[in-house]
Amino acid sequence: MIDHLRTQRTQPVGVFDSGIGGLTVLRALRSHMPSEQYLYLGDTARLPYGSKSPETIQRYSLQAAEFLVSRGIKCLVVACNTASATALPLLQQHFNSIPVIGVVEPGAAAGCAASRSGRIAVIATESTVQGGAYQRAIHRLRADASVVAHACPLFVALAEEGWTSGPIVESIARRYLEEMFSAAGAPDTLLLGCTHFPVLREALQVVVGSSVHLVDSAETTAVALKALLQSKQLVNEAAQIGSVTFMATDGRERFARVAAHFLDQPIRSDDVELVEPTFALKK
């Protein structure tokens, strides 16, 4: 048992996203747990998930998770808000031999901690907003919270294009958010419920005003995973800086180029492993 645990501890942490946005979560994980090895899988052949139906998101998520589990991970982080909001219980049930955590619960916790008034705005993809997972998670933590949720699909396109600041971003943000933040009793907290959105943070702050707290899931997910690994004695205690293996289901060059925006460091396309997009899902 002890030998088994020792082996398991040195296994990598699996991180899964529909594409590249999950790298904002990976960055926080590495900052909190630098000794761990990471396997990052972006399902770039089928992105984005946020405009797709729950059934399709669940099928794609199961396949991606199955692929990472087959590579021998010790735990799985679903670093995609859409997949977390739609497929997390299914993934936890299907892969019950390892811990599986998402970003919605940690994000909701961050929102509740930041808000004084209990009035919290959530912005996310269409699918995440429609599914209502953030609204439910916030109400579980704080029953009296008043939550408004709004889909902002153009923010994803802006982040992928690398247009992260300036008048165009601000005018789009104004169109999505102005009404929500100009009314009496406006939210005091804006929860960024999509991993693409943190790269637009400065522009969003300009639009909603400096008194509004902007929070995302990355930091609290890292804190939650660290606590989970500690409780299961799964922390890699080696005195090393762990490696990261990048895997994508399509387009290594594009992955490397867009990933550089998110990780704020250069990535070579040779460092991205192209993996088979059609996973064999065991029933």
Add this chain to the structure above:
Amino acid sequence: MIDHLRTQRTQPVGVFDSGIGGLTVLRALRSHMPSEQYLYLGDTARLPYGSKSPETIQRYSLQAAEFLVSRGIKCLVVACNTASATALPLLQQHFNSIPVIGVVEPGAAAGCAASRSGRIAVIATESTVQGGAYQRAIHRLRADASVVAHACPLFVALAEEGWTSGPIVESIARRYLEEMFSAAGAPDTLLLGCTHFPVLREALQVVVGSSVHLVDSAETTAVALKALLQSKQLVNEAAQIGSVTFMATDGRERFARVAAHFLDQPIRSDDVELVEPTFALKK
């Protein structure tokens, strides 16, 4: 043989797109050939194609075409610029028993016909621009043409969001196009090399100026298909208004809602058939 032709004539025209943009082509086809039956397939479970690699676009296109062929179509229109630019020769080779046409050649023909100066700008998805199919098609028709091509991925997101006019669209268009159209020797023709772009036409015209010709593939594709069906004696001569069957690989509600922008007519989600996204491709 004559009986066979008679049967074939009444078979539907297959129209394939990565999602919804191809409906701009369908509209032109129906206007030129109202008696035909149409089967429209949008691969919404895997859209967009424009940011994906050539290999993935080819695989998805083959599967979608195989699905339509299995439904008994008499010809195939690849109503997606990205798929036409990347997979047309492969599709023509693979499905050589029926005519297969794309939108790139007709679009290039429209651009060459509209341009006096021979200076033509093409805007399209990243994949279409990088592949160079438009540039080659224009040069085949007009060897002395001067072609500039520019990827405008945010236009796709704008069209899907239904933000088709106003200051936000114009400021994004200005950022993409201003430099190209303000220099001396600017293009006199702007070819809309993505089926999403015609819904932004008015805003684009404001930005490039009224003297620039805006052309797209929809009309010329319809004319080309009509000529092709006539030459092969495949025109449906029934005195009727033909039906349209909408099929999507995901998200009937979203398909119906976004399709309404493109067809400029209401579509009920019940009228959209959900088809299996994993096609069995015969080798």
